Each structure stands twice: as C-alpha cells, then as structure tokens.
Amino acid sequence: MAATNEEILAGLAEIVNEETDLPVEDVQLDKSFTEDLDIDSISMMTIVVEAETKFSVTIPDDQVKNLKTVGDAVSYIAKAQA
Amino acid sequence: MAKTVVVTGLGATTPIGGDVASSWAAALAGTSGARTLTEDWVEKYSLPVTFAARALVPAAEVLSKAEIKRNDPSVQFALVASREAFKDAGLDEAEIDHDRLGVSFATGIGGLNTLLDAWDVLREKGPRRVLPMTVPMLMPNAPSGALSLEFGARAAARTPVSACASGTEALAIAQEMIRSGKADIVIAGGCEAAIHPITMASFASMQALSRRNDDPAHASRPYDLDRDGFVMGEGAGALILESEEHAKARGAKIYAELAGTGLSADAFHITAPDAEGLGATRALRETMVDGNFEASDVVHVNAHATSTPVGDIPEGVALRAAFGSHMDNVPVSATKSQTGHLLGGAGAIEAVFTVLALHERTAPLTINLERQDPAVELDVVTSTRAIGPGVAVSNSFGFGGHNAVAAFRSV
Incomplete structure (x- = not known):
C-alpha cells in the first residue's frame, strides 16, 4: 500500500536521524540534503538505499543527483509508489 | 637527548x-x-x-x-x-x-x-x-x-x-x-x-x-x-x-613515564611460541636498553598469560632469562584471568592496568589460580599486593611470532 506524503516524510526523517543523529524535526520538505542537513554523498547513498527498502521503490543512481531537497525525495518516492 | x-x-x-x-x-x-x-x-x-x-x-x-x-x-x-x-x-x-x-x-x-x-x-x-x-x-x-x-x-x-x-x-x-x-x-x-x-x-x-x-x-x-x-x-x-x-x-597530571619499549619477531612458528621464549627475551632486553633500567628496578609485570596450556610457560622462561633471579621478587599479574583475551586490545588495557598499578602502588589480581603449574616459576599475584616505586612491564605476544613489551616508570 502506498504511503502518504506525511508518512514518507516521517519515514525519511527516521532514516536521516539514524544515519546522522540529526533530530527528526529538522528534516523538513524545504531542507536541502547537502546545504541544510550537511549530508555527504556516502550518507546520501545510504539514505537512498534504506528508503528503497522502506518504501519498496527503486531510485536509480542517476536520479539521486536530482533529489536536492527532502521534498524532492518525498515526491520521487510518492510517484514511484503510485 | x-x-x-x-x-x-x-x-x-x-x-x-x-x-x-x-x-x-x-x-x-x-x-x-x-x-x-x-x-x-x-x-x-x-x-x-x-x-x-x-x-x-x-x-x-x-x-x-x-x-x-x-x-x-x-x-x-x-x-x-x-x-x-x-x-x-x-x-x-x-x-x-x-x-x-x-x-x-x-x-x-x-x-x-x-x-x-x-x-x-x-x-x-x-x-x-x-x-x-x-x-x-x-x-x-x-x-x-x-x-x-x-x-x-x-x-x-x-x-x-x-x-x-x-x-x-x-x-x-x-x-x-x-x-x-x-x-x-x-x-x-x-x-x-x-x-x-x-x-x-x-x-x-x-x-x-x-x-x-x-x-x-x-x-x-x-x-x-x-x-x-x-x-x-x-x-x-x-x-x-x-x-x-x-x-x-600545560600543568597536566602525570600517571607514569613510558620508559621504553621493545619489539621482536620469533621467526619460529605462525602460532606457537618458541618454547625457550627467545623472541620474548630479546624484546624484554631491548626494552631494558631502550628504557635505561636494570632488572633490579622491576617491581611488577603484567604478563601476556592467556591461559593456553602451551603459551603460558615460555613467557616465564623469558622473564627469568631477561631479569634473572630478581624475578623471585617480582609480583606478576595475569589480568586476562578476569578480562579474557582482547586480542588487539589486550596490550592496551593491560598497559592501562600496569600504569595504574604503578600509580596506585598495587598489583591487580590473577583469579582462578588454584594449583600453579610447576613449569611456571613466577610469583603470581592472587591477593592484593602492594608494589614499590620503580619499573613495571607489560608483555604482549601475537600470532605471527610478534613480541611487544612496554615498560613504565613510576613518577
């Protein structure tokens, strides 16, 4: 069953928290992974792989560079689930 | 200098x-x-x-x-x-x-x-x-x-x-x-x-x-x-x-001096220690030279002593070869009896114990020693023992025939 955007955001926030110790409330739709959340490329790939598992989607490597903000990732996952 | x-x-x-x-x-x-x-x-x-x-x-x-x-x-x-x-x-x-x-x-x-x-x-x-x-x-x-x-x-x-x-x-x-x-x-x-x-x-x-x-x-x-x-x-x-x-x-507190260290390799067998402890003896002698101390300065040894039947004996032989009859007066602790064997961490925690033994003037215990192997001619610490100021030695030996010794001096 497809998750709602709120559920995807909450799930992503949990993944980011476990990877970086950032508080879940800091993970907001308008935040940039690199600029605001200071997530490096290795952590980003870890987050992508864990999101794929959590939401049963595929995020090809060449799409990862387009996921600049948390909102981009939520939208991508929502679309991929549909 | x-x-x-x-x-x-x-x-x-x-x-x-x-x-x-x-x-x-x-x-x-x-x-x-x-x-x-x-x-x-x-x-x-x-x-x-x-x-x-x-x-x-x-x-x-x-x-x-x-x-x-x-x-x-x-x-x-x-x-x-x-x-x-x-x-x-x-x-x-x-x-x-x-x-x-x-x-x-x-x-x-x-x-x-x-x-x-x-x-x-x-x-x-x-x-x-x-x-x-x-x-x-x-x-x-x-x-x-x-x-x-x-x-x-x-x-x-x-x-x-x-x-x-x-x-x-x-x-x-x-x-x-x-x-x-x-x-x-x-x-x-x-x-x-x-x-x-x-x-x-x-x-x-x-x-x-x-x-x-x-x-x-x-x-x-x-x-x-x-x-x-x-x-x-x-x-x-x-x-x-x-x-x-x-x-x-910077006005730091000083626990002890790391007086000297010694390293050697057995070139004998990949896992077994050489029965005469020759490699360990060379590492101990090198430590004495490096740390500028005599056998008579040694007040405590934290032994490698892992509790294996073959491994525990040559270390005693090596200690006697390096420090002679003075070993009669040296309290030896085998703290792996308590911690088990931390492999690559063993030498580090045993160094911590050795430094504290010198600093607190007390040797830690060897537990579970009920009948000492007569092949081990060491004064093993089984009840709380005061030690004097001087040099304390910690031994570590590893598969591959690696021998490493560190000696600390009280301050």
Missing part, C-alpha cells in the same frame, strides 16, 4: 567495567568478565565454545545511534575509550596544536563483524543493499582514522596490526612519534570486537579456547594446571602519551 614520554590520560571499556575506574576496581577485587553467550548463532552452528567476555557496557549505551550505525563495533569501543582518555588528560581541543596531535591505535582483526554482515546482506538481498560505508567501516585502520577525525589529530594516524601484540606495538609507535619530534601528544591504544561464530569456530578448531562451557567464570585461569585455553574478550584501552615537556608546560 631523546624526549621523555609520559602518560597523562587513561581510558577503557572492558568485560569487567565500562570505564577505567570501574575496570580497575573490578581488577583489584578479582572479577570474571566471562559469560555464556546468548546469541542464537551459538546453538545454530553448535559451536563447541558457548561463552566469551563481552564488554560489560555495550557501546550502544554510550554512543549515539549514528555513531553505532556508521562504525564497526571495534571502532565504537575505540571511541568510548579514547574519549575517556582525552578528557582524563584534561586536553582542550581549542588549545592544542592539532598538527602535533597523533594517533597510534591498533586492532588485531579489524572490522570482521561489518565484513561478514555485509556478506550476508549481499547474498540475501543483493549488491544494492550493501551499504557504501561498508569498506571504510571494515578496514583495519578504521579505528585510527575515526580517532583522527574525532580529535582533529593531524600529525599522523598509525595502525599497527600484529595480532595479540598490536595494542602494545601501538605504544611503541606512539613513543617513537613523540621521541622523534613528530608529535607532542599521541592517542595510543588498541581495540577489538571479534566475537563472531567464525572466530569462535576457528580458535576452537585450533584448540586455543577454553571449553569450560558449564563454568565460564573459571575458564580463564592463566598458570593453573587445569587451564585449557583462553576466553575471547572485547573492548578497548586508550592512553594519552605526551612529551614530558609538553605535559609539564
């Missing part, structure tokens, strides 16, 4: 305590860290040995979620012990010259759990699920790299790997970094987190592990006639080593 190297901070997480104070109190009381393993793999693979000495305080109780996730368990222990040592030394990150801060941190086996967990993931779920941090987590220099990052240590970050001699070799390398003028301060020590069905099966196959499954607390019994092998341990020890002039200039 070579620089004098001193110890200004201590840190540890061991099977008998989550920090230095609790580990030391347990070591003086006589405490076994060995317990029956509760993991399902013990039964699943019908392992012949069902116990080990896990760290008393799991790293997950001390570190953050991300620190646990992004670091191999061996590195987690290294972080716990090194943070304690750094704080104990009273170092202020804002004030030290980071270009002159070094790391020399050992492991015997490295990121075994990370490697084998990733192998399971690959086989069960495919390559996409193998996390990108896998290689930087499993590499043997992961502990020294992580500590360099943690404390901003930029002089150099070294990783000696010499099996069970690694932790002591790390002290020798740190000493050299300070004596040569490359660093003022070095975070030195060793860590291990290698309790895994593979290591348990392999060490059991070579008959190296005790099989006292019904009584783990009495399994590690160095020098006892009924010893039947070592007990796998895990954890880390860390020492802040510093040039004496740097330590004095």
